[in-house]
Amino acid sequence: MSEKALSEKALDYLRKWNSEAQIASISPIFRNIIETLVNEPHMKPIGNIEDFDTAKLLCTLQDRTRIKMFTNPKGVDHLFLADSQGRIIFGSYSLEEFF
Secondary structure, eight states: OOOOOHHHHHHHHTTTTHHHHHHHHHOOHHHHHHHHHSSSTTTEEOOOOOOTSSEEEEEETTTSEEEEEEEEOOOOEEEEEEOTTTTTEEEEEESSSOO
């Protein structure tokens, strides 16, 4: 997998919660995941991260980054990506089912 630059759309999402140094340290695996998510037409950026702490951990990748999910009472799915320290990197939601 080549390490390519993030698109402006992805960078706009990431700048909500990350410094430029944090963005630069995002693993190639997460870069690909973020690019895929921001290019899905049904995915929208999360406006706040209040549900991040209560989101269910779905998996931890080999580089120790984490994928978390939360479904709010209205049935809206929130997907969060966290770094190896558990800090949010990315958040998105969809009114359509993920799985």
